[in-house]
Amino acid sequence: MKKSGFVLLSLVLAAMVVVQPKAAKASSSASGLYxxxxxAFNEVDSEITVTKYHPSxxxxxxxxxxxxxxxxEIFYYKSGQYKYTKTSSGKITSIKLRFTYxxxxxxxxxxxxxxxxxxxQIIRKHVKSSYSSFQKTKAIHDYIVTHNTYNAQTQxxxxxxxxxxxxxxxKKSACNGYAQAMQLLLNKTGVKNYYVYGKANNGKQTELHAWNLVKMNGKYYHVDATWDDYPKDHGRVVSYQYFGVTDGVMKKNHSWSTKGLPKATSTNYQYMWNMLFPVKKGGYIYYSNAPDKKLYRIKENGTGKKRITGDRALWLNEKNGWIYFSDYSRGGYIYKIKTDGSHLTKVxxxxxxxxxxxxxxxxxxxxNNNKTYKIKIG
Known part of the structure; x- marks a missing residue:
């Protein structure tokens, strides 16, 4: 006599993956099951037979x-069910996995x-094939931060x-979407990376969180695109406070299992961590320096740092060789300045x-009134 049973694979949540992708070398049976x-997922099949792999x-x-x-790219998985059939003596004769989407x-x-x-299309427009792995990662990071709005709506x-x-x-997502979008585009451009799942403390509470560990120019670094969306509900401003970050820096407010993951110890991109509201022009990055909020520029490789103005500059934008910003040394009014630091002008x-x-x-x-206005700048 045969008996059948079902087990809901409740450990599996599409947005809460806990097993690192490089935990151990898989046996032929494990790789076959994988x-x-x-x-099945790629073809959106609802059931497969896996008896020959004998999985628990x-x-x-x-x-x-x-x-x-x-x-x-498998964004549509919802849940799984483990179905087995066994004889009266307890020998399993059939194992099937059922999936819902x-x-x-x-x-x-x-x-x-x-x-x-x-x-x-995003890659063709924003990522040149000649780019280094650093440049590819930065371009993808910047696109996601500026084209995605943080949204924690639940259902x-x-x-x-x-x-x-x-x-x-x-164009809206919580942290998992930022991390998986990064992962998808990095995969397509050949940049080696890992999806990392853990927790983070935002200063108010500790929450489940996801980000990426990326190999840039031969070394691994953490990239947290969600936390670089500044502020998260605006979707147009990027920072690099969590771009190219070490394990040590991340551990100040992030926690995760390091099993199977490479270490991130290089500080090659430390010069970027204080960049707020960065804009790129003519081989330079213009930014508000986090410690003093003053306007600086630096070459993309981290050399040639120079202060452009002693005023506190926020919300930077560039147009036709002018840097536009809110001047918090002058009432928060809009000013513009030439990229060489000349012609500071009130707008x-x-x-x-x-x-x-x-x-x-x-x-x-x-x-003062929280309303949006516009100024023609040519």
Whole structure:
């Protein structure tokens, strides 16, 4: 007599993957199971037979986690179920894995096509093939931060927007979406990276969090695009406070399992950590220096640092050789200055925040009434 049973693989949550992708060398059976699950996910199959791999429920759950962690393009997985059949003597004769997804198969296939084509378009437009791994990572980081708005809206107990798809297509996501969008684009450009899942303390509370560990010019560094979205609800301003960061710096407010992950100890990009509101022009990065908020410029390789003005400059933007900023040494009014530090000029007489340029206009938020206005700048 045969008996059947079901076990819900409750360890598996698409937004909460806990097994690092390089935990150990897999046996042929383990790699076979991994490949079978990946194929099923990629083809949006609802059930596969895995009897020949003899997986336990824990092995099945961990393998699903490993697949999801390495493949951010599988954004649609929802849950899994372990189905087994055994004889009266207890011998298992059949094991199947059943999967449920967030959408119908036809819808998912369309979404997959959209995500893939969009990712390719982003790379073609923003990432040159001649770029170094550092330049590729920076370009991808900057795109995601400036084109994605932080959104922690929940639905049925999980984040509603928290995948590579939500970050790149819907343009809104919580931290997992930032990390998986980074991972997807880095994978496509050949930059080696790891998805890292752990916790972070934002100064108010400790929360579950995700970011990336990226190999740039031969060494590994942490990149937390979510925390570089400054502020997270604005979507236009980028910082580098968590770009190219060491294990030691991250551990001040992040925690994670280091098992299977390379160490990040190089401080080659330490010069970037104090950059706020950076803008690139003519081979230089112009930025507000975090300790004193004054306007500086530096070459992308970290040399040639120079202070442009002694005024406290925030919300930097560049247009036609002018740097526009809120001058917090002069009432928070908008000023502009030439990239060589000359011709400091007042633009308005209003406390101005959240500056950004679109087309021929400079937009800003009036700090007194919180309304948005625009100024034509040519």
């Amino acid at each position: 490949n079978a699950i990946y194929k 429920t824990t092995t099945a759950a961990n393998t699903i986690n490993a697949v999801l962690q390495k493949h951010p 967030t959408h119908s198969k036809s819808t998912i296939l369309k979404m997959k096509k959209t995500l893939n084509s969009t990712a390719n 049925s107990g999980t984040y509603k927007y928290n995948t590579a798809y939500s970050a790149l297509i819907e 308005n007489n209003v406390w101005s925040q959240y500056l950004y340029i679109k087309g021929s206009y400079l937009y800003y938020t009036n700090g």
